[in-house]
Amino acid sequence: MNGRVLAPGSADAIAIVLREPLSLWGGMDPASGEVIDARHPQRGKNLAGRIVVMPAARGSSSSSSVLAEAVRAGHAPAGILLAEADLILAVGAAVAEELYGVRVPIVVVAPGELALIADGQAVAISEEGEITLG
Amino acid sequence: MRLVIRAAEALRAGRLIPITSAHVDSCLYHGEATIDFVERLVNGAAHVSVPTTLNVGALDLLHPELWRGDARTAERGKLLMGHYRALGCTPTYTCAPYQLSFARPGLGEQVAWAESNAIVFCNSVLGARTERYGDFTDIACAITGRVPDAGLHRTDARRATVVLRLSAEIPLPLLDDDALYPVLGIVLGRRAGGRIAAIDGLPPGLSEDRLKAIGAAAASSGAVAMFHAVGSTPEAATLGAALQGRAPDETLEITLAELRAARDELTTAETGAPGTLIGTVSLGTPHASLAELRAVERELAGAHPAAGVELMVSTGRNLLAEAEDEGLAQRLRAQGVELLVDTCSYIAPVLRPSPLPAMTDSGKWAFYAPGNIGVEVIFGSLRECVRSAVRGSVWRDPDLWGTA
Numbered sequence: 001m002n003g004r005v006l007a008p009g010s011a012d013a014i015a016i017v018l019r020e021p022l023s024l025w026g027g028m029d030p031a032s033g034e035v036i037d038a039r040h041p042q043r044g045k046n047l048a049g050r051i052v053v054m055p056a057a058r059g060s061s062s063s064s065s066v067l068a069e070a071v072r073a074g075h076a077p078a079g080i081l082l083a084e085a086d087l088i089l090a091v092g093a094a095v096a097e098e099l100y101g102v103r104v105p106i107v108v109v110a111p112g113e114l115a116l117i118a119d120g121q122a123v124a125i126s127e128e129g130e131i132t133l134g
Numbered sequence: 135m136r137l138v139i140r141a142a143e144a145l146r147a148g149r150l151i152p153i154t155s156a157h158v159d160s161c162l163y164h165g166e167a168t169i170d171f172v173e174r175l176v177n178g179a180a181h182v183s184v185p186t187t188l189n190v191g192a193l194d195l196l197h198p199e200l201w202r203g204d205a206r207t208a209e210r211g212k213l214l215m216g217h218y219r220a221l222g223c224t225p226t227y228t229c230a231p232y233q234l235s236f237a238r239p240g241l242g243e244q245v246a247w248a249e250s251n252a253i254v255f256c257n258s259v260l261g262a263r264t265e266r267y268g269d270f271t272d273i274a275c276a277i278t279g280r281v282p283d284a285g286l287h288r289t290d291a292r293r294a295t296v297v298l299r300l301s302a303e304i305p306l307p308l309l310d311d312d313a314l315y316p317v318l319g320i321v322l323g324r325r326a327g328g329r330i331a332a333i334d335g336l337p338p339g340l341s342e343d344r345l346k347a348i349g350a351a352a353a354s355s356g357a358v359a360m361f362h363a364v365g366s367t368p369e370a371a372t373l374g375a376a377l378q379g380r381a382p383d384e385t386l387e388i389t390l391a392e393l394r395a396a397r398d399e400l401t402t403a404e405t406g407a408p409g410t411l412i413g414t415v416s417l418g419t420p421h422a423s424l425a426e427l428r429a430v431e432r433e434l435a436g437a438h439p440a441a442g443v444e445l446m447v448s449t450g451r452n453l454l455a456e457a458e459d460e461g462l463a464q465r466l467r468a469q470g471v472e473l474l475v476d477t478c479s480y481i482a483p484v485l486r487p488s489p490l491p492a493m494t495d496s497g498k499w500a501f502y503a504p505g506n507i508g509v510e511v512i513f514g515s516l517r518e519c520v521r522s523a524v525r526g527s528v529w530r531d532p533d534l535w536g537t538a
Contacts, residue, residue, distance in 0.1 A: 006144050021327075021357070026502040030165055038402055038504035056327055058357045060502075061159050061248040061268040068270075069165035084328060086357075088268035090144045091137060095270045099170050 001113040003081070005129040007093035009103030011079035012124040015117050016050040018042060021058035024066040024089070033075035048075040051123045053114060057086040067092030071102050079104060079125045083111040107131065137274035138282070145265065147282030155239055156182065156276035157231050157256075159189040159248035160269040161218040162481065163211040171270060172217040175277070182222040183279040187231040189249045190421075191215035194476045194484070195227070196451055203483035215476075221273065227476035228450030230346070230421040232260060241368055244287055246275035251420045251498065254349030257360035259342060261368035263287045266359045286360055292369060293378040294362050296326055297385040300335030304390055305536045309337055313397075313515030313534060315344040316497030318388070319351025320396045325386055328357040332376035338365030343423055350420050351497030394535060400500040400513035403491035408530045410512065413488025415439070415523040416479045416503070417516065418448035419496035426516065427457050431466055433520035438470040440526030444486045451475040480506045493528065495519045 019041050022028065027037040033048025048070070057063075067089060070076040076096070080089060085108050093104045105125045113131075117123060122134030142150060160168065192211025194200050201208050219225050224237075231237040231247075232255045239245045239262035247256045247264040248271070256262050265285040267275060275281050285291050298321075300309075308314050322331055333348075340363055352358040362370035370376035403410070417430065430447060439445040447466070449457070454475050457463040463473060479485055480503040485492070491510040494500050495518075500511045512528060521529040 023354075025164070026505050036505040039399070039501070056357065058323070058327075058355070060354075061250050061253065061266065061272075062162060062164060064268040064270050065160065065162070065164040065168050068171070069167040072165065072167040072170070085144055087141055087144050087266060087271065091141060091268055091271045094137060094140050095171055096167070099167065099174075 001109060001131045003107035003109040003129045003131060005107055006085060006090040007104060007106040008127055009079070009105035010125055010127050011051060011105050013049055013051045013078035015053050015119060015121045015123045016045060016047060017053040017117060017119040021056040022054065023058050023060045023063055025060035025062035028066060028070065030066050030070035030075065031073055033070060047077045049078050051079045051081060051125065052077040053081045053117050055083045055111065055114060057082065057089065061088055063088050064092035064095065067104065068096040068099065071096035071100055071104060076104050080106045081114060081131070082106065082108050083114050084108065135278050137271060138278050138280055141271050142282035145282045145284035147284035149283045150280040151244055151283045151287065152279055153184055153244050153246050153275060153281050155184050155237065155245045156186040156272060157189065157247040157249060157252055158186055158218060158223055158272040158276055160273050161188045161191050161215050163192040163214045169210060169214055172214060175273065176217050176220055180221055180277050182276040184276060186223040186276040187226040187237045188218055188223045190229050190477045190481065191227050192477060193482050194474055196475055200474060200484045201482065226450060226452060228421050229478065230450060232256065233421070233423055233450065234452055244281065246272060246281050248272035250353035251346070251350035253359050254353050254361065255346055257286055258349060258362065258367050259345045266357070292330065292360060293380065294330050294332035294376040295383045296329050296331045297373065297382045298322060298325060298331050298333045299385060299387050300333070301387050301389045308534055311515055311534055312344065312347065312495065315347035316351040317393050317397045317400070319348040320355045320400065320497050321388055321392060322348060322361060323352040323354060323356025323358050326356055326358055330360050332362040332364055332370055332373055334364045334373050336363055336366065340366040343425055346420055347497065354498045354501040390536060397513060397535070400497060401511060402504050403510035403512050406512035406528060408528050410528040411490050411526065412443060412493050412512065412522055412528060413490030414485050414492035415443065415445045415519050416492055416494045416499055417519060419478055419480065419499040421453065422447050422449040424453060424456060427462055427466065429516055430471065430520055431462065433517050434469050434524065437524045439523040443523050443526050444472065445470065445523040446472040446474055446479050446485060448474045448478050493519050493522055
């Protein structure tokens with residue numbers, strides 16, 4: 001499958017499929033990558049080094065900072081796949097690359113295709129936004 | 135400028151347009167990345183090109199004695215707030231810049247605002263136009279004075295595509311109570327997600343505080359950047375106006391049962407039943423207006439919070455100055471109310487540690503405080519919160535939510 005690249009980069013990692021939208025601010029601890037949103041069904045799971053599949057974004061405009069800080073701390077997701085474009089996450093990734101030279105690819109994929117990705121599946125993202133399922 | 139261009143690409147904008155003001159959220163410390171970023175701007179002698187207000191920071195600069203955290207975080211948080219001042223931003227340090235007469239853009243004005251509740255208020259209640267800008271983009275737009283010509287900056291994107299119709303069974307006393315509005319906001323965020331909804335069936339001419347409560351909660355439970363309240367918000371004089379004369383994609387009914395369920399989900403404590411002991415009451419998220427500060431005084435009716443219960447109200451430093459001018463702040467403090475400015479009680483470590491749950495009238499505080507500061511939350515109306523603080527245990531307005 002192919003998607004629209006919001007933040008370029010490549011990644012090859014295990015997917016974690018979020019069952020509910022998550023605001024990174026108030027939802028993920030950038031010092032560990034852990035989900036801390038008390039109401040989220042996947043509270044306690046770790047997003048660090050995973051391809052995070054997010055059917056929808058939500059919440060705070062501070063999520064750009066939280067993503068950049070997670071990159072600095074070495075606990076950011078390896079990549080993010082979205083069903084809808086999200087400016088807040090795209091800018092967080094752009095700033096992280098500028099400051100730390102680390103790329104977190106963010107790609108928008110058609111919702112029907114995103115639904116094909118299973119939790120725990122190996123996923124590769126290419127520079128061009130091509131997605132390969134393992 | 136590179137960040138603004140990146141934003142334009144993400145939003146698929148064909149050009150940039152000028153803005154008249156900005157509201158910047160990047161001054162809240164989230165770790166060293168936030169300092170690394172702003173120091174590039176400060177070292178490059180950048181300066182904002184339009185009037186720019188600042189959102190909350192990590193600590194209350196006017197009342198540093200309230201800080202209970204470690205000294206280094208306070209020092210880094212303060213440094214970050216100062217850096218944004220050095221870029222030419224006005225040190226308002228409030229999440230409710232719309233309460234400041236000098237920072238309210240008019241109908242149709244193009245601006246760049248960050249902070250999810252301020253974005254919703256700006257679009258919905260002021261009728262000024264902003265996209266959902268986040269940290270970094272906000273200051274980039276303020277420096278360049280430009281935004282992508284996309285999304286909510288354009289008239290067609292401001293049309294409601296979904297109608298939320300309040301069921302006729304909603305009791306009149308509930309429609310007339312503050313408690314309904316944050317709960318309605320939670321439902322709006324869930325039902326609308328990132329779409330623009332028109333809420334039909336509300337009393338006309340809702341107060342700005344009630345519209346604030348809807349928007350803040352909706353931007354917590356969903357990615358809501360704008361809503362229409364038919365008969366209250368400026369682009370929704372009628373339902374037809376909110377829909378821009380077209381048919382909605384979907385019309386959904388909001389029942390009393392759905393509202394009650396959303397209200398119950400805002401409570402994370404084992405029980406929020408009358409008599410449950412509480413340790414803390416937190417009000418003023420988003421920052422309390424003068425009307426809300428007066429309501430706290432009215433509900434206290436001369437009483438103090440019970441021994442061992444902390445009652446804290448967050449507001450902006452400009453509003454605190456007004457409240458001090460009229461003697462209101464002094465009276466509240468004399469009655470044991472703690473007033474916090476420049477930050478919020480779920481961001482800064484300011485609340486006295488307590489093993490008991492915290493009570494709040496804010497959908498947003500109820501949403502984020504458990505994850506941010508590790509408290510269990512009980513949701514209630516402002517009246518319920520203040521009267522509970524005085525009793526030291528939960529008091530409920532018996533008929534508010536109907537008798538079922």
